[in-house]
Amino acid sequence: MTLELDDLRVRSLGECRYDSPFAEMLATKRTSPHYVHEDDRVLVDDTVSILLSRGVSIDELPSLETAGPRRKIYFDPAATNVGIVTCGGLCPGLNDVIRGIVQELTEHYHVAHIYGFRNGYAGLTRRHRERVVELDLHAVRDINNDGGTILGSSRGDQDPEDMVDTLVELGIHVLFVIGGDGSMRGAMKLTKEIDARGLDIAVVGVPKTIDNDLPFTDQSFGFQTAFAQATEFIASVFVESQAAENGVGIVKLMGRHSGFIACYAALSNNDADFVLIPEVPFVLDGPNGVLRRVEDHVRRHGQVVVVVAEGAGQDLLEQEGRTTDASGNTKLGDIGLFLKQKITDHLTAVDLPPTVRYLDPSYAIRSVAANAYDSVYCVRLAHAAVHAGMAGRTETVVVRWRRRFVHVPMELITSHRNQVDPDGDLWMSVLEATGQPATFGA
Numbered sequence: 166m167t168l169e170l171d172d173l174r175v176r177s178l179g180e181c182r183y184d185s186p187f188a189e190m191l192a193t194k195r196t197s198p199h200y201v202h203e204d205d206r207v208l209v210d211d212t213v214s215i216l217l218s219r220g221v222s223i224d225e226l227p228s229l230e231t232a233g234p235r236r237k238i239y240f241d242p243a244a245t246n247v248g249i250v251t252c253g254g255l256c257p258g259l260n261d262v263i264r265g266i267v268q269e270l271t272e273h274y275h276v277a278h279i280y281g282f283r284n285g286y287a288g289l290t291r292r293h294r295e296r297v298v299e300l301d302l303h304a305v306r307d308i309n310n311d312g313g314t315i316l317g318s319s320r321g322d323q324d325p326e327d328m329v330d331t332l333v334e335l336g337i338h339v340l341f342v343i344g345g346d347g348s349m350r351g352a353m354k355l356t357k358e359i360d361a362r363g364l365d366i367a368v369v370g371v372p373k374t375i376d377n378d379l380p381f382t383d384q385s386f387g388f389q390t391a392f393a394q395a396t397e398f399i400a401s402v403f404v405e406s407q408a409a410e411n412g413v414g415i416v417k418l419m420g421r422h423s424g425f426i427a428c429y430a431a432l433s434n435n436d437a438d439f440v441l442i443p444e445v446p447f448v449l450d451g452p453n454g455v456l457r458r459v460e461d462h463v464r465r466h467g468q469v470v471v472v473v474a475e476g477a478g479q480d481l482l483e484q485e486g487r488t489t490d491a492s493g494n495t496k497l498g499d500i501g502l503f504l505k506q507k508i509t510d511h512l513t514a515v516d517l518p519p520t521v522r523y524l525d526p527s528y529a530i531r532s533v534a535a536n537a538y539d540s541v542y543c544v545r546l547a548h549a550a551v552h553a554g555m556a557g558r559t560e561t562v563v564v565r566w567r568r569r570f571v572h573v574p575m576e577l578i579t580s581h582r583n584q585v586d587p588d589g590d591l592w593m594s595v596l597e598a599t600g601q602p603a604t605f606g607a
């Protein structure tokens with residue numbers, strides 16, 4: 166991917182003139198293997214050959230602004246009002262992020278007010294303005310123990326003018342948007358309207374997606390919790406299929422465009438024999454098609470486990486009448502039920518009448534509370550987001566990239582999807598673990 170330094174430069178509302186509450190703590194800090202100074206930058210690339218292929222000097226290499234506290238900040242904390250909104254599908258850790266933001270703003274920056282907008286962008290509109298809640302330490306005390314989001318979420322289009330009216334009415338200086346690609350596109354529309362009116366409001370994003378489909382982020386928060394939940398379902402169908410004659414276990418997992426959950430969950434316990442993901446097309450019929458491979462497996466081992474991502478094999482399904490959800494995301498055909506039927510029919514036809522155990526855990530993997538690892542990740546993202554907002558960064562998201570917390574322009578995070586690379590080492594691990602062929606088909 167071609168990347169200029171300018172593509173990676175984040176926007177700032179202006180000069181930072183106020184002392185940060187962290188100024189003293191930062192006074193003697195310099196870049197070390199464990200800390201990146203605020204004036205240093207983090208490289209986008211991490212292999213010698215990629216760096217060399219850029220063909221530019223070290224200071225021109227694509228690099229990212231480091232996240233974290235600044236010595237000077239843009240907003241006067243005592244006069245700062247903050248808003249938080251969670252949008253899109255649920256994800257483990259949303260409450261941890263909300264809690265982390267509120268705690269950091271309250272205990273360290275002592276901001277004036279923190280408002281929570283209810284049910285996504287809808288909560289910022291005139292119609293729902295009265296549902297805004299004030300957030301304090303008490304309100305977020307133990308919310309990390311619960312899945313979901315205390316603020317609620319939603320999909321669906323809202324008018325940016327209407328939403329900015331609300332920000333103005335409440336005197337909001339920093340809005341934190343916790344959401345996926347759609348939410349970040351929505352946030353950019355907000356900043357456009359904010360700019361058009363010449364307002365001094367920062368919009369900072371915390372990227373959220375259980376599908377792990379956002380770029381410039383090692384792994385999105387909640388992903389680890391979600392795939393760990395998915396693992397349990399694969400283990401169940403494995404046990405069930407093992408106990409049955411010609412046992413077939415099929416698990417359909419979330420992942421519209423990216424099969425990360427399917428890959429990680431399958432690798433975790435190594436019970437899966439076939440993993441089907443959107444990034445790797447497959448055919449069902451013919452000597453190298455999925456059905457013959459599944460049949461061979463059942464003949465040799467007496468059972469088979471198939472893990473399929475919801476976005477896999479969409480080309481095999483009837484496209485007619487395809488609809489979209491309220492946010493404009495295409496509703497997918499049900500590849501899980503389709504495969505279940507096809508495998509059942511095929512095995513029956515070749516005299517291996519199967520016992521099929523089909524599970525679609527669906528929302529069960531994303532509605533749970535974050536595990537300890539994700540909770541740590543969420544609180545650190547929350548801290549980074551607060552520092553970015555108080556320093557006047559806007560149209561910016563905070564992410565962890567190659568284990569460093571950094572700032573990325575919103576535009577870049579929505580520029581393309583993070584997907585499993587069929588030539589990459591993750592997919593290679595899946596092929597090694599399952600023993601499935603690299604391709605199905607001719």
Ligand SMILES: Nc1ncnc2c1ncn2[C@@H]1O[C@H](COP(=O)(O)OP(=O)(O)OP(=O)(O)O)[C@@H](O)[C@H]1O
Nearest residue numbers: 252253254320321322344345346347348350351492
């Ligand atoms: N292009 C866009 N412009 C303005 N707003 C958008 C745009 N795309 C999405 N939104 C809004 O952002 C919110 C969340 O979008 P969406 O439902 O696509 O979820 P998401 O943030 O992508 O999260 P996820 O895909 O992980 O569930 C919705 O209110 C939606 O209307």
Ligand SMILES: O=P(O)(O)OC[C@H]1O[C@](O)(CO)[C@@H](O)[C@@H]1O
Nearest residue numbers: 253254255375376419420421490
């Ligand atoms: O929440 P909804 O609208 O049912 O959408 C489900 C989709 O949301 C996601 O969980 C992403 O948030 C996808 O994996 C899934 O396809």
Ligand SMILES: [Mg+2]
Nearest residue numbers: 253345346347
């Ligand atoms: Mg999305």
